Amino acid sequence: MKKQIIPGCVMLVLSLVIAIGSFTFLSPCVHEDGSVGACHWAGRALLGLGCLLAVLSVLALLSGRARFGIYLSSLAVCTVGILTPGTLISLCRMDSMRCRAVMQPAMIILFAAAGLAALCGALACGRKEKGRT
């Protein structure tokens, strides 16, 4: 039981860091004239994905037999999260810009860590299901 719950807790913490970070310490570039660029929308998308992952993490902690499926769907969300900044939604074109120097690498690392936790959770659940049968 513990092995299935711990990944959910890790995912919850990481998803909250992603969601809160997307508009605070890991936010995209701030334009001096108040206009918005593509990286702004990438930040919004990451906020949404972070919230979605947080909901999935809570569900993984509360649910019983559906946990395996929730972990797999979390894995899919994390994959989308990794691809969002730079691949699915373009960022500024200079490497030194905040969206490329801070937001993109940090979000990729956080989503990769959350994905790894989801994978561990799914494996633990899968092993338990196999034991039952």
Place this chain on the structure above:
Amino acid sequence: MKNAPLPLKNLIRKPGRTTALVLLTAFLALAVFGGSVIILSLRTGLRSLEARLGADIILVPSEAQSKISFQNMFLQGTTGAFYMDAAVTDKAMGVPGVEKTAPQTFLASLKADCCSVKIQVIGIDPEKDFTVQPWIARSLTGELGDMDVVTGCRVEAGIGEIIRIYDQRCKVVARLEPTGTGLDTAVYCNMGTMNTLLAAAEAKGVSHKISSGDDSVVSAVYVKVKDGYDIDTVNSALTGKLRKVTAVRTRSMITGVSDSLAGISRTVTTMVIVIWALALIILMLAYILIVRERSREFAVLRLIGASGNMLGRMALTESAVCGLAGGLVGTGLAAIGVFSFSALIESSLGLPYLLPDPGTLLLLAAGTVILSAAVSALASAFAAWRLSRVNPGTALREGN
């Protein structure tokens, strides 16, 4: 080797203790690998800056020194635009000891369509230039035509792509190799393109005219001094002959950077040494306590026939395996951090920062992992020595 499976089993059976030891060694490896990569990158960046500057003296308008730190343009990619009469190039050629001159014109773009900040546009004369042109020639086989631009490696624009600067469509024809300096965030074009961009900037209210009202302007003139001439003497002659112009020796810029680099290197090295000394003491204490805690287990092993040396080897093997695992984890984490956030590290340090080649990095990583395993084994050596001399009867009695 005969005892190899038993140490591994011991480690697996006590996951909490093993994780703590692995994390402690990982912290060591992280400090060493991260610190070493940062120091090496700074040194590589400094070498790249030396190679890239190419000139002995740079002539800039006197106002450039107060308006913007000229050094910041090279190191941090700060945009700047200052102008002087283009005739400075020819006048400088008239000074004894000057071998060649290369003018450059700077223009800070308005917020380009690519980014939320201004980018530095640098106009060069491909015929005369000996600073940027050799680097461009590595990436571009043909000529740098009108409305063609070459981008620094940190400007994400594909070859053939059109970027708009002051509403002028410029075609990207090549990308430069990384230099680790602010020049990586600049865009280079020929003087024809620069004149078009200056006119477009003028139309948008960004004036580049100098006080004389002359349209023919340059921002900096790079000077190469003839062999056999003293650079300082030529520098003084240029300052004396050219009015409202400051002659900056490139060596003084590099020395400033070199001093900062030495300071950072010292700080990082001291931190790594302190971390290692503390962690080594903590590891030694941890292994002594672990051996004491496991004294009954070892006494039983002695009673069933294991020699003192075998137990010592077992303790050493366990610590080396923990060290190896910690080394791999720490090096991996440091690699993720240092490589992913290299742009952030570069801008935070404000110094030339260029990652070393992959071969050097691999060697460094392998060295860190081996060092972690060796230090971990060394930390447990005293505990292993004491273990080899343990009396099973006393150990069992004390355990009770």
